[in-house]
Amino acid sequence: MSTPSPLYPIQNESRAALTLDGLWRFQFDPRAEGEAAGWPAGLPAPISMPVPASFSDFFTTHAERDYVGDFWYETGFFLPETFPETVCVRFGSVTHRAVVYCNGVEVARHEGGFLPFTADVTAAARRGAMNQLVVKVNNELSESTLPCGAQKEMPDGRKLSKPYFDFYNYAGIHRSVWLVGTPAQAITDYSVRYELDGADALVHYTVEGGGDRPVRVSLADAEGNTVAQTEGRKGVLRVKDAHLWQVRSAYLYRIVLTAGDGYDRYEEKIGIRTVKIDGRRILINGQPVYLKGFGKHEDADIIGRGFSWAVAKRDFECMKWTGANCFRTSHYPYAEEWYQMADEEGFLIIDEVPAVGMMRSTHNFAAAGMGQYTYFFETPTVPALLANHKQQVAEMMARDKNHASVIAWSLFNEPETTSEYARKYFSEVFAYARTLDPQQRPLTGAFEKNSAPDKCRCYDLCDMICLNRYYGWYISGGPEIDEAELKFRAEMDKWAAKKLDVPFVFTEFGTDTLAAEHKLPSVMWSQEYQNEYLAMNFKVFDSYDFVQGELVWNFADFQTTEGIMRVNGNKKGVFTRQRQPKDAAFTFKRRWEALPEGCKE
Numbered sequence: 001m002s003t004p005s006p007l008y009p010i011q012n013e014s015r016a017a018l019t020l021d022g023l024w025r026f027q028f029d030p031r032a033e034g035e036a037a038g039w040p041a042g043l044p045a046p047i048s049m050p051v052p053a054s055f056s057d058f059f060t061t062h063a064e065r066d067y068v069g070d071f072w073y074e075t076g077f078f079l080p081e082t083f084p085e086t087v088c089v090r091f092g093s094v095t096h097r098a099v100v101y102c103n104g105v106e107v108a109r110h111e112g113g114f115l116p117f118t119a120d121v122t123a124a125a126r127r128g129a130m131n132q133l134v135v136k137v138n139n140e141l142s143e144s145t146l147p148c149g150a151q152k153e154m155p156d157g158r159k160l161s162k163p164y165f166d167f168y169n170y171a172g173i174h175r176s177v178w179l180v181g182t183p184a185q186a187i188t189d190y191s192v193r194y195e196l197d198g199a200d201a202l203v204h205y206t207v208e209g210g211g212d213r214p215v216r217v218s219l220a221d222a223e224g225n226t227v228a229q230t231e232g233r234k235g236v237l238r239v240k241d242a243h244l245w246q247v248r249s250a251y252l253y254r255i256v257l258t259a260g261d262g263y264d265r266y267e268e269k270i271g272i273r274t275v276k277i278d279g280r281r282i283l284i285n286g287q288p289v290y291l292k293g294f295g296k297h298e299d300a301d302i303i304g305r306g307f308s309w310a311v312a313k314r315d316f317e318c319m320k321w322t323g324a325n326c327f328r329t330s331h332y333p334y335a336e337e338w339y340q341m342a343d344e345e346g347f348l349i350i351d352e353v354p355a356v357g358m359m360r361s362t363h364n365f366a367a368a369g370m371g372q373y374t375y376f377f378e379t380p381t382v383p384a385l386l387a388n389h390k391q392q393v394a395e396m397m398a399r400d401k402n403h404a405s406v407i408a409w410s411l412f413n414e415p416e417t418t419s420e421y422a423r424k425y426f427s428e429v430f431a432y433a434r435t436l437d438p439q440q441r442p443l444t445g446a447f448e449k450n451s452a453p454d455k456c457r458c459y460d461l462c463d464m465i466c467l468n469r470y471y472g473w474y475i476s477g478g479p480e481i482d483e484a485e486l487k488f489r490a491e492m493d494k495w496a497a498k499k500l501d502v503p504f505v506f507t508e509f510g511t512d513t514l515a516a517e518h519k520l521p522s523v524m525w526s527q528e529y530q531n532e533y534l535a536m537n538f539k540v541f542d543s544y545d546f547v548q549g550e551l552v553w554n555f556a557d558f559q560t561t562e563g564i565m566r567v568n569g570n571k572k573g574v575f576t577r578q579r580q581p582k583d584a585a586f587t588f589k590r591r592w593e594a595l596p597e598g599c600k601e
């Protein structure tokens with residue numbers, strides 16, 4: 001077995017990468033009988049299913065769309081004789097857990113629906129022949145899964161998902177599947193860390209894998225000219241007059257790693273830049289930056305949470321049009337292709353682990369918005385949850401560490417943070433996370449309303465403090481907006497009085513708004529109210545110099561579980577789910593284009 005590698009698949013003279021995306025076979029397994037009935041060797045009565053995509057929104061019945069339990073995918077692949085020695089199947093993500101079989105033999109298991117994993121099929125697959133790939137998937141939630149949630153059993157025995165979070169529990173093979181071939185002792189990983197030295201940049205690197213073969217590392221500029229090269233698994237490249245990767249003005253070099261003489265080669269685009277928190281400022285390449293942008297979701301019509309280059313392209317175009325420079329991958333790590341595009345476009349990413357729903361309520365978003373208290377971290381499931389949380393932080397950082405776009409790690413969204421149990425839990429998560437990132441990027445997490453300045457016991461674990469606040473929506477909305485402003489300022493004054501000398505970023509604020517609803521004077525849910533709410537929020541943000549960013553909730557309308565608080569989904573989008581602007585999009589465009597890129601002095 002080779003070491004699992006977090007590297008994104010590439011093809012060249014030493015490596016092969018064939019996509020297995022397309023129309024797979026699929027079958028629900030409501031009685032969890034597939035294993036015993038021999039499904040690992042082939043599905044008895046499959047239907048067709050596109051990959052990558054969520055299965056839910058293709059169906060026309062409730063039972064299928066909202067299905068909870070085990071379900072299976074199957075496809076075939078031809079393995080050429082000429083394929084490199086080690087053969088893996090790499091899944092970008094399977095939500096929420098998977099067991100993979102090749103020709104009937106179990107080759108991998110993975111927990112967590114938002115990070116990649118590989119199945120080594122070198123022994124199980126036959127060369128020069130067709131091979132069968134079967135994946136058993138399960139989408140149940142519990143208090144030790146990430147994200148957290150539960151199921152309810154209906155009178156007819158059917159299970160219904162009860163997420164502790166405010167997005168539809170989409171499931172399936174959500175990202176591309178690749179058949180990857182590498183040499184047996186391939187390069188398995190690398191990392192980079194940057195230091196600026198006058199006009200030059202130092203690229204500190206490490207390379208893993210390659211057996212005992214000599215490793216060479218070189219860097220080419222965007223025109224393909226080699227600008228630095230050296231040898232060894234650990235070392236430094238000096239780049240003369242380095243062209244830095246800047247916010248919304250990206251420049252990418254190409255790092256080329258080789259092991260032995262033509263034995264293995266891996267290459268990837270990287271951006272040279274530094275990230276630092278200095279007092280209340282966020283510095284990129286030593287220059288202050290004010291974060292402007294969105295909390296997003298991977299969510300679109302028909303494909304659900306499946307990755308689509310087309311959706312990603314449109315989202316970046318819309319974000320660029322507003323003048324944004326940043327987004328948070330709320331509430332889970334996104335497909336790797338999002339980060340590749342952000343690297344190219346000079347966007348900043350707050351990369352979030354799927355630790356959401358750590359409060360015992362199916363209406364967490366409302367409970368959180370109103371400051372209601374629910375315990376979580378005193379329960380017996382916590383050791384399993386903590387182990388899972390750490391594992392997913394490690395997998396996220398291993399996957400995303402070399403992206404220039406990633407400037408901070410968000411280790412949670414809106415957990416309970418006011419008990420001693422929460423303090424202990426998050427101290428462990430943060431201490432562990434601090435050992436993982438070669439670039440030592442800032443660690444943070446998004447705090448809900450109950451994590452108030454006088455009650456929260458976890459904010460000091462963070463290098464920057466991210467607040468989700470809904471004054472004027474869940475608190476004192478509509479005709480009470482003036483009171484909302486007073487309450488908002490009262491909280492901000494308490495934070496100010498703490499003189500924390502760290503940046504604060506609003507990672508959520510927003511109102512549900514129906515694209516067709518207009519009213520003068522405004523009412524909640526109208527486009528007019530969304531703008532009034534924003535105007536009030538901007539006034540408050542601009543009154544506190546430690547506020548160094550604003551990521552509105554949400555970029556686009558998105559699907560949620562059904563309920564009296566949601567109208568076929570969450571409508572807090574600045575864009576509709578079809579990615580067309582609401583009035584607020586023009587408001588943001590005006591404000592963000594006028595705001596300096598740097599911090600507000």
Ligand code: EVA
Pocket residue numbers: 165166167331364365366368369413414448468508553570572
């Ligand atoms: C909301 N509020 O109520 C949002 C949720 C989000 O969608 C939150 O972090 O506090 C959550 O997931 O619209």
